[in-house]
């Protein structure tokens with residue numbers, strides 16, 4: 001018996017998937033039992049080249065632009081959704097589930113926004129929705145959280161899970177170029193979209209950390225509860241200052257279960273956010289450069305595990321998609337061997353969260369800050385800053401004053417302050433008061449420290 005795939009999309013990821021499925025030799029033997037029945041695309045006239053077919057196109061009758069006919073085809077067992085975006089992906093996935101198809105998807109935007117209805121529908125129909133490729137491309141982090149680390153009480157996930165922003169920040173560190181010129185270059189090289197908003201402003205990383213946090217902490221996550229800040233405001237001066245202090249700047253996605261004493265009656269709120277972060281040079285994530293992704297997972301009893309690898313690209317993402325196809329096919333085979341018409345869902349492969357997690361508002365989180373102030377060059381400035389911080393219970397770790405790099409004016413000075421770990425709300429209240437000081441010129445940079 002062969003298992004039939006309906007492949008929705010033949011772009012970067014879809015082509016990678018077709019390449020693997022059409023060239024099974026030397027890979028998992030189960031691949032010989034899997035075949036692509038049909039491929040759905042938008043344009044039937046676009047030239048396509050499949051490496052495993054000797055750079056030839058798929059035979060004409062493989063492709064259709066009627067994607068609904070694929071998801072309702074009684075012959076198809078698994079629908080692989082790699083078209084991306086919300087619609088028509090959402091309607092196609094829901095229709096496929098209603099027709100009893102198992103789903104494999106790489107679509108984080110869809111899952112982070114509509115995971116609720118998709119997983120509820122899948123549960124009631126008894127089908128799998130597999131999502132390994134939706135986070136960190138080729139890194140098997142989803143499988144690890146669902147299965148290999150299942151014995152652990154996960155306490156935190158910290159990840160570099162957006163390749164575009166990591167590429168830009170790496171080049172800013174290495175070559176000292178400006179954000180704008182590197183972004184333009186990244187767009188030419190295909191590392192950044194024509195509209196880079198989803199990457200640069202942290203939306204993509206927020207979608208992904210919502211999915212990972214849900215897997216790690218066992219509850220659904222509302223996307224609008226995730227604090228999000230992108231990298232648009234990071235300047236060459238910040239990169240230089242970070243380097244001088246022994247840090248690198250990375251866009252981190254963080255999900256933590258804050259420690260709560262056993263006596264506390266407070267419900268456990270998760271701390272989930274995406275923002276540029278100063279990380280010490282010796283930290284494992286500091287050396288993750290370019291488009292590479294990495295995620296550290298901390299849990300009890302395992303301690304810390306670090307996953308790193310290619311976070312995107314045709315082959316890497318297809319590797320994750322095909323691994324999910326294999327898992328579903330293996331489960332289907334077991335059910336068939338047990339003569340079950342409807343496979344019993346393997347709990348370790350499914351997602352069955354019922355409730356939404358409470359997510360802490362950013363003001364309640366505890367953070368250490370790096371702040372760069374440009375002030376008038378006059379006596380008493382540092383005292384004024386210290387008084388405002390002290391009034392709001394913000395203790396300082398270091399204060400450094402030097403001539404301002406941003407202005408040739410001799411009347412301005414730069415004061416760099418590193419706080420201790422403090423309640424974010426207190427820190428923000430102190431900053432609000434500082435902005436009213438006559439001695440303040442501006443506050444170009446506030447970055448949290450890991």
Ligand SMILES: NC(=O)c1ccc[n+]([C@@H]2O[C@H](COP(=O)([O-])OP(=O)(O)OC[C@H]3O[C@@H](n4cnc5c(N)ncnc54)[C@H](OP(=O)(O)O)[C@@H]3O)[C@@H](O)[C@H]2O)c1
Nearest residue numbers: 009010011012013041042043082083084106107312313317
């Ligand atoms: N690219 C990566 O490295 C990567 C990594 C991880 C996850 N992902 C995710 O994987 C998914 C696919 O990404 P991709 O980079 O492969 O996208 P892509 O290169 O733009 O390919 C999209 C494919 O879907 C088809 N398609 C799009 N809209 C359609 C519609 N309305 N009707 C029919 N067909 C439609 C396109 O058809 P035509 O070919 O006819 O235009 C194309 O074949 C996305 O969810 C993305 O977030 C991508």
